[in-house]
Amino acid sequence: MSRRRKPSKKIRAGNGSALKPYRRWECLWRSTFSIALKDGDHEDDQLREYTVDVDYFDWDIRLYTDGVQTAVGSYPVRFPVPGGLIHADLSLYGAQRMHYEPGVGDPVLLKPHRNSLEGLRAAFARRHPLASRIISWTAIATLLIGLAVFIPLLVQRISEIEWVAENIGTFVSPINLPGWLNGTLLVAGIFAALERALTIRSHWLIDADTWWLD
Incomplete structure (x- = not known):
């Protein structure tokens, strides 16, 4: 395994308690x-269910x-399981x-509980694939627009040090939006980030937090 795929060091043994049933209102x-996952590579090996709570x-x-x-374990965490992490x-x-x-x-996405928000979002994607893709691409576009607005603002803030x-000199952002539009972008960005989280998608640039620059 590569270095990035080693199990986490600070994993503690579980207490042997039973997994609590998932209630819809806990979503x-x-x-x-x-x-x-199977215990081993043989066909007759026992199949076990691994659940992350x-x-x-x-x-x-x-x-x-x-x-x-x-x-x-405390997140981010990599639990060792048969065949990988x-x-x-x-x-x-x-x-x-x-x-x-x-x-x-390749990595395999774990299946969310059907009554969780992630599970409901996945069910929507199966029933309405086109609408799901439109929502996903809209979320990406919203976050990229937010980056285009806030990165120059970040450079301006740094230049004010x-x-x-x-x-070095100062820099003034060429983008100067009215307060109501900044607020609209902030709210839209939050909803877009929630959409990305519900589909368990993450990219270091697209999903960078910019709310603290507002």
């Missing part, structure tokens, strides 16, 4: 993601094997990584 703060208001992510808690990570808006990373081959202004 605002909790999600579960599952995948079935996420509370978005908790630093810890819990791993369950066949419904029993077997490991706990389960990589779980969160962002400000939700899950940004929830994949099984095999030793060989005394040492930078004296030794």
